[in-house]
Amino acid sequence: MTLLQTTPTPTPTVPKPGRAHRVRPFLPLVALVVLAILPYSTISLPGIFEGPLNSPGTLQLLAICLIFGGLAAGYDLLFGRTGMLSFGHALYFAAGVYGTDILVTRAGLPLWQAALLTVTGGTILAALLGAVALRTVGIAFAMVTLAFAQVGAILVARDFGGLTGGEEGLPLDVSGLPAGLVGVTNTVNLYWLALAYLTLVVFVVHRVSGSPTGRVLAGLRDDERRIGVLGLDPYRYKLVAFTLAGGLAAAGGVVYVLIVGGASPHITSSELTLSLLVMVVLGGPGTRWGPVLGGVLYMYLDHRLTAFGTSDAVDNLPAVLSHPLSQPLFVLGTVFILAVYFFPGGLAGLAPRVAHLTRALRPSRSPTP
Amino acid sequence: MEPVLSVEDLSVRISGLHILQGVSFTVAPTGVTVLLGRNGVGKTTTLRAVLGLTPPAGEVRGTIRMGAQSLLSQPTHRLVRGGLGYVPEDRDVFAGLTVAENLRLAERRGTSPAYDKVFALFPELDRRGRQRAGSLSGGQQQMLAIGRVLLNDNRLLLIDEPTKGLAPKVVTEVAEVLERVAESVPVLLVEQNLAVVRRLARDAVVLAAGKVAWTGDAHELLLETALTKSLLGVGSAEVSAPSARSELAGPAVARKDQL
Amino acid sequence: GSPQDTATGGGDSAAPVKVGLVYSQSGALASYGKQYIEGFKAGLDFATKGTGKVGDRKIEVTEVDDAGDPAKAVSAAKDLIGKGTKIIAGSTASGVALQVAPIAAQNKVLFISGPAATDAVTGANKYTFRSGRQSYQDVVTAKSFIGDPTGKKVVVFAQDGAFGDANEAAVKAVIGGAGATVSSVRAPASATEFTPFASQIKTAKPDLLFVAWAGTTAPAMWQTLDQQGVLASTTVVTGLDIRASWPTFGAAGTKISFLSHYFDGASDTEASKALKAKVNTIDLFHPDGFAAAQMVVRAAQEGGDDVDKMVTALEGWSFDGVKGTMTIRAADHALLQPMFQAKLAGSGTEFTATAQKSLTGDETAPPAVAMKG
Amino acid sequence: MLATRGLTWRIGEVAIVDSVCLDLEPGEFLGVIGPNGAGKTSLFNLITGLRRATEGRITLDGQDIGALPPHRRARLGLGRTFQASSVFGSLSVRENVRLAVQAHRGGSMALWRRAAADREVAAAADAALDRVGLAHRGTALAGTLAHGEKRKLEIALLLAGEPRVMLLDEPMAGVSAEDIPELVAVIKSLTGGSGRAVLMVEHHMDVILDLADRIAVMHHGALLACDTPETVMANPTVQEAYLGESL
Amino acid sequence: MGTVILLALTGLGLAALYFLVASGLSLVFGLADVLNFAHGLFLGVGAYGTWWAAGNLPGAGPDGFGFVLAVAFGVAAGTLVAILVELVLIRPLYSRTIEQVLVTVGLSLAGVALLQATWGADARPFPRPDWTRQVTGILGAQVPNGGLLLIIAAVLVLGAILAFLRWTRYGLVIRAGVENREMVTALGIDVRKAFTLVFAIGGAAAALAGALGGVYFGTVSPGQGSSLLIFAFIVVVIGGMGSVVGSAYAAVVVGLVQQFVNYYGTSGLGDICVVGLLAVVLLLRPQGIAGKVATA
Ligand SMILES: Nc1ncnc2c1ncn2[C@@H]1O[C@H](COP(=O)(O)OP(=O)(O)OP(=O)(O)O)[C@@H](O)[C@H]1O
Ligand SMILES: Nc1ncnc2c1ncn2[C@@H]1O[C@H](COP(=O)(O)OP(=O)(O)OP(=O)(O)O)[C@@H](O)[C@H]1O
Ligand SMILES: [Mg+2]
Numbered sequence A: 001m002t003l004l005q006t007t008p009t010p011t012p013t014v015p016k017p018g019r020a021h022r023v024r025p026f027l028p029l030v031a032l033v034v035l036a037i038l039p040y041s042t043i044s045l046p047g048i049f050e051g052p053l054n055s056p057g058t059l060q061l062l063a064i065c066l067i068f069g070g071l072a073a074g075y076d077l078l079f080g081r082t083g084m085l086s087f088g089h090a091l092y093f094a095a096g097v098y099g100t101d102i103l104v105t106r107a108g109l110p111l112w113q114a115a116l117l118t119v120t121g122g123t124i125l126a127a128l129l130g131a132v133a134l135r136t137v138g139i140a141f142a143m144v145t146l147a148f149a150q151v152g153a154i155l156v157a158r159d160f161g162g163l164t165g166g167e168e169g170l171p172l173d174v175s176g177l178p179a180g181l182v183g184v185t186n187t188v189n190l191y192w193l194a195l196a197y198l199t200l201v202v203f204v205v206h207r208v209s210g211s212p213t214g215r216v217l218a219g220l221r222d223d224e225r226r227i228g229v230l231g232l233d234p235y236r237y238k239l240v241a242f243t244l245a246g247g248l249a250a251a252g253g254v255v256y257v258l259i260v261g262g263a264s265p266h267i268t269s270s271e272l273t274l275s276l277l278v279m280v281v282l283g284g285p286g287t288r289w290g291p292v293l294g295g296v297l298y299m300y301l302d303h304r305l306t307a308f309g310t311s312d313a314v315d316n317l318p319a320v321l322s323h324p325l326s327q328p329l330f331v332l333g334t335v336f337i338l339a340v341y342f343f344p345g346g347l348a349g350l351a352p353r354v355a356h357l358t359r360a361l362r363p364s365r366s367p368t369p
Numbered sequence B: 001m002e003p004v005l006s007v008e009d010l011s012v013r014i015s016g017l018h019i020l021q022g023v024s025f026t027v028a029p030t031g032v033t034v035l036l037g038r039n040g041v042g043k044t045t046t047l048r049a050v051l052g053l054t055p056p057a058g059e060v061r062g063t064i065r066m067g068a069q070s071l072l073s074q075p076t077h078r079l080v081r082g083g084l085g086y087v088p089e090d091r092d093v094f095a096g097l098t099v100a101e102n103l104r105l106a107e108r109r110g111t112s113p114a115y116d117k118v119f120a121l122f123p124e125l126d127r128r129g130r131q132r133a134g135s136l137s138g139g140q141q142q143m144l145a146i147g148r149v150l151l152n153d154n155r156l157l158l159i160d161e162p163t164k165g166l167a168p169k170v171v172t173e174v175a176e177v178l179e180r181v182a183e184s185v186p187v188l189l190v191e192q193n194l195a196v197v198r199r200l201a202r203d204a205v206v207l208a209a210g211k212v213a214w215t216g217d218a219h220e221l222l223l224e225t226a227l228t229k230s231l232l233g234v235g236s237a238e239v240s241a242p243s244a245r246s247e248l249a250g251p252a253v254a255r256k257d258q259l
Numbered sequence C: 001g002s003p004q005d006t007a008t009g010g011g012d013s014a015a016p017v018k019v020g021l022v023y024s025q026s027g028a029l030a031s032y033g034k035q036y037i038e039g040f041k042a043g044l045d046f047a048t049k050g051t052g053k054v055g056d057r058k059i060e061v062t063e064v065d066d067a068g069d070p071a072k073a074v075s076a077a078k079d080l081i082g083k084g085t086k087i088i089a090g091s092t093a094s095g096v097a098l099q100v101a102p103i104a105a106q107n108k109v110l111f112i113s114g115p116a117a118t119d120a121v122t123g124a125n126k127y128t129f130r131s132g133r134q135s136y137q138d139v140v141t142a143k144s145f146i147g148d149p150t151g152k153k154v155v156v157f158a159q160d161g162a163f164g165d166a167n168e169a170a171v172k173a174v175i176g177g178a179g180a181t182v183s184s185v186r187a188p189a190s191a192t193e194f195t196p197f198a199s200q201i202k203t204a205k206p207d208l209l210f211v212a213w214a215g216t217t218a219p220a221m222w223q224t225l226d227q228q229g230v231l232a233s234t235t236v237v238t239g240l241d242i243r244a245s246w247p248t249f250g251a252a253g254t255k256i257s258f259l260s261h262y263f264d265g266a267s268d269t270e271a272s273k274a275l276k277a278k279v280n281t282i283d284l285f286h287p288d289g290f291a292a293a294q295m296v297v298r299a300a301q302e303g304g305d306d307v308d309k310m311v312t313a314l315e316g317w318s319f320d321g322v323k324g325t326m327t328i329r330a331a332d333h334a335l336l337q338p339m340f341q342a343k344l345a346g347s348g349t350e351f352t353a354t355a356q357k358s359l360t361g362d363e364t365a366p367p368a369v370a371m372k373g
Numbered sequence D: 001m002l003a004t005r006g007l008t009w010r011i012g013e014v015a016i017v018d019s020v021c022l023d024l025e026p027g028e029f030l031g032v033i034g035p036n037g038a039g040k041t042s043l044f045n046l047i048t049g050l051r052r053a054t055e056g057r058i059t060l061d062g063q064d065i066g067a068l069p070p071h072r073r074a075r076l077g078l079g080r081t082f083q084a085s086s087v088f089g090s091l092s093v094r095e096n097v098r099l100a101v102q103a104h105r106g107g108s109m110a111l112w113r114r115a116a117a118d119r120e121v122a123a124a125a126d127a128a129l130d131r132v133g134l135a136h137r138g139t140a141l142a143g144t145l146a147h148g149e150k151r152k153l154e155i156a157l158l159l160a161g162e163p164r165v166m167l168l169d170e171p172m173a174g175v176s177a178e179d180i181p182e183l184v185a186v187i188k189s190l191t192g193g194s195g196r197a198v199l200m201v202e203h204h205m206d207v208i209l210d211l212a213d214r215i216a217v218m219h220h221g222a223l224l225a226c227d228t229p230e231t232v233m234a235n236p237t238v239q240e241a242y243l244g245e246s247l
Numbered sequence E: 001m002g003t004v005i006l007l008a009l010t011g012l013g014l015a016a017l018y019f020l021v022a023s024g025l026s027l028v029f030g031l032a033d034v035l036n037f038a039h040g041l042f043l044g045v046g047a048y049g050t051w052w053a054a055g056n057l058p059g060a061g062p063d064g065f066g067f068v069l070a071v072a073f074g075v076a077a078g079t080l081v082a083i084l085v086e087l088v089l090i091r092p093l094y095s096r097t098i099e100q101v102l103v104t105v106g107l108s109l110a111g112v113a114l115l116q117a118t119w120g121a122d123a124r125p126f127p128r129p130d131w132t133r134q135v136t137g138i139l140g141a142q143v144p145n146g147g148l149l150l151i152i153a154a155v156l157v158l159g160a161i162l163a164f165l166r167w168t169r170y171g172l173v174i175r176a177g178v179e180n181r182e183m184v185t186a187l188g189i190d191v192r193k194a195f196t197l198v199f200a201i202g203g204a205a206a207a208l209a210g211a212l213g214g215v216y217f218g219t220v221s222p223g224q225g226s227s228l229l230i231f232a233f234i235v236v237v238i239g240g241m242g243s244v245v246g247s248a249y250a251a252v253v254v255g256l257v258q259q260f261v262n263y264y265g266t267s268g269l270g271d272i273c274v275v276g277l278l279a280v281v282l283l284l285r286p287q288g289i290a291g292k293v294a295t296a
């Protein structure tokens, strides 16, 4: 079964004349600056966000979206760029969340120590489990990683030693935290933290996939046997990608626990991994911005659809429509399905199509033979 | 004579690439029509367009008709049931199925499959009935792919490089088989082995850069040095001269049972 | 604007009192949430005598769906606080309550937790209150079924995880502390086949079996206990869930002794009449919403916009709720309230509950815990 | 240089490769022929480590490599092409070859360097593409190449690795008549005085006869003969079993 | 002794339930190569269909023939939904596995939410004949009849699926179609029909599992299907993808391990053991118990 084939959308390399061409490489930087100064704006986008852009509620939502954008980008390092379908990525994220929470709340460590220990621990965990799981390939690999993650989920749910709080979760003890991370007025700092995380992940993934190792990973996605015959050990490269992605996920967990202020067991579930997969596919696997967009959009919908479902607009519809529409998951699921048919190749596939359209609309210079 | 297949102004684009640009030719109702051309000119693309197998990203224009019937809008399976047999370039045997299962799959409902004919041609297929096709050697897979279409009666066969990767002896055998097949069914053949072409082909269509560069009598083509040189990049002398092998090779003894 | 701006609660005396309700409108606990909000509306009506106002100030309620997800609830709470809301109530799920409570303390707003039953909400911090019952009160009610516990053998059958742990600990403390020997049989929350556990319970031959089980596998669990003869051989006590679940007990329903937080007809108070007039049939979590509204009105009345004053006004306050007299214990904000013993009768889809006995708030009072924050 | 002794691969009772003893000298060009299914590709798989032999030894420069995984053997200078083209379909043609060059240059685990900035790799890759005549297809995705072009890319991937022992599995299959001489020239240039050894399976007899110093004949997994082209071609069994009647 | 028999038989009952869920999953997953996360939805439709029919369909009810009719209705509903899903959603996406994941995940979310929107989140009592609630004494063990019913149903389903695969041409067409749809078409076979059929059978098996699961649990609730799905996935993988017989073996192993470990070990260990078993089996035999070795 060829599960891991991603159909890359061949992006026609159209040499853009003049300024646009020179500006292009700086666009991410511009986006970063815009995102960084966003909290200084008081613009209201009614219907899109509850309050003005700088309100804590909006910033909190944006922070969560950014975290998941980063997580999805990290997961894409495995899935879209190396072709490894892991069903257990939630485990490393959860390790980040619970690790930090337990070290801060139960062991009373200062945040920086807890974060450092957690990220190191999460990375080592990924390396160890990856070393075992990578003895299999394809669906078997997916299932072994799922199995490991499931053990993690059971351990968290069973609340061994009273560490994790079981199904009730573990609120983060903020008394030892830097004051700048506590309280609604400081939500903006969490937002910036999330932005920093996203930037870090995108940068790392970008650098890695453009590196010699990244080239090997792309080769692995297509034909592992061939990589071996070329003289490279597929196992080593896959393990590096797995460990790196695990470490990035754990780091995401550290930031997430600060933003949400606690850990709850549903982040250990296989559903979270599945959502990561959905985010990546929604955005466009193996593309630079697709997974980020997918992650942001997914989380945005996940949070905002609850408000949509209870809005008056929906309530006033006839029952046949209003009942399903008031179920956020119904809308979310429907969005996925529609996305597949309307944006094949993910959100990232939209850009070339739009470019195509504009080119088609522009009067073409007659190609004289 | 009415052609069995006529292709008119066929043009195929796949994801922005204009692969075929107005190809027109006909296939005579008897004998072998061979489609020639360098790698990548679009031979395979032509056969697949006839069968309706252009990838979804592709766009096909023009007309393709068999007799009075237009083929373009019909689903592949209907065309095949209507008597269009196809031997693909990469053999495409079902690697996970056994040889026998591969053959069984090719049986068409309502007809009696000609197993005798196929096994007489390729006894190997009979012997290896229970082996998984994926573990067959390259040549054996090719035999299976050809055997598969010969099980049924066809009105036209589309065969893409059938001798690729076959041992010389098998090439000869396949050529013989196709020669016999072509007595009753017209064949549209893509072939790189010019010796085979010379033996089988009646008509030739030469493609170059997505267009038809030449059509006409195959023997005429192969005899004209200037033509073969310009169209196929080889002198007709090379085509017709006995290959180095035949100098070394002694008289052939046809004792199949020793193999 | 500055990134650290938050709207300030309107100091002027005619501005509305903003109340945020963060609870489950969708997700697994949606029906609990529905009862809660119906109860809240009825309670608000009752406490403001139909005006919806405290003094001149209108009570402006914002409802937000958390879908049972703490992360969504925290986002919603931050959003509300950012908009100047000083009172937040809701939390259908324990996990939500536990994570919203610290947010309330960090930002010094009042938080009144809803149906979430976890004991940990009690004494969570100065700003956190509860409008429902807690697990401990359930267990104390269960104890009332066996008279003098001395020398009795009690088995707790519960799910793995915090909910089970809490129940087991409470039974050990309450009934074990009163002289019974308590042991436990635990099953994974995901279990679908209960015969092994039923066998273990049967071999233990307890005088009282306390079952703490939530979730969709409950009916299968009860059927197995019944089939293996556990229900016939001992007194089995468990909490009575919402009405919709009653028929799922099947034949087992009539063989179980129920401790009940509330069911229609358990009490006959002014508040219950007012509630019944609004919702026809009162269900398990209507009283929680009702009480929450009463507490909100009290807080707004006495505290104005000053959260610390609201806290002082609520601490030690006694009021007549749906269940009877409710008292907010000043030390740890436990809500002392009556509890009930009940029996089910009927069959098929028609079951009715009847009260066997009611226990006063003092009888079921949990031990005071130290305020954590 | 490369030697096999009693190399055998069995599936169940059947010996697919049956006690093959081969010796390949530096600079030598050894052609391998045999009927379809004789075990030629399987022999390649055993030598490159994609399959583990059930019996026998494989040595490279006297070192036993029979227990090494494929990538270790490749690092020792063993390169191959595949009968069914296996190129990296979602990478561009150029990236395909660059990857091969990079693998050859040591395949370090550099995560932070920019791969595209490595001019030496790029130059070596372009040179390899040039040699097989695919330079103009550099930006095309390898998966969309026509069959013959994929064959050429296969060879470019091999060239990029500068192996000392090259195993070519039917490189001419499906290549158009026009391009065969070109490809033959490329393959010829691989060996010319460089001390590299080539093992090539091919059914195009003229090509084999043109290139090979010696020819090994496989039949039913076993080595039937291994001798000069003249002797092999004169062998009646070879004629009967492999060549058959001339067209 | 009685305990062991009781545990063994109830463990087999559990295994039967897993198998019923896994068989359809395995068929669709192994044959049509679709990782169907929406399988839980088919299950839910089967369960709610049966539940609805028992209350509303004339002639159907919780007892005797009426119950059979209700189950038949549920199975028909599940089959219909599966066919529609295949025709409308999956058909354009064959060999695009990743998009399939997105669609089936979306479908499972939306479908379960739709069930919830229509019939509420709470569990509803499931109509079932009284005898399914009783027990039968077997060698001193009080074995629940519901479990026995499941075992019988599982054996029948296993037989029916095997017969289908062995004695009809569809099995062959589907296996070939998974490898290369285009080539099957090029042999003159309408491969789409065969795939629709696979979905129909998978959907029917799932719906039956849903209906009988309802009997077993005594209730229906929207999320019921999804909670069984993870164990069904494990069973499918341990058994070897696409091997229905393998699924049967694996279901028995998983059911018995869970049951015995949960009794003799501490609770929760059963689940961990099953998950550990999965990891061990895959590491030793990546293709699963009965799976075929993949070719290079
Ligand atoms: N799916 C596709 N996407 C993009 N380009 C394609 C696709 N299929 C074929 N092409 C291109 O179309 C051209 C013609 O391909 P085709 O396979 O028809 O050539 P051919 O004449 O059969 O060559 P060969 O002799 O090598 O088999 C090639 O340049 C190829 O790269
Ligand atoms: N995994 C396998 N299982 C069973 N038989 C196999 C397997 N692999 C190869 N074979 C058989 O071994 C024999 C040798 O195959 P091989 O591919 O080596 O032949 P070859 O000499 O390369 O033939 P060709 O010239 O046609 O490519 C064939 O008969 C093939 O069917
Ligand atoms: Mg071709």
Ligand SMILES: [Mg+2]
Binding pocket: B137, B138, D040, D041, D042, D083, D169
């Ligand atoms: Mg071969």
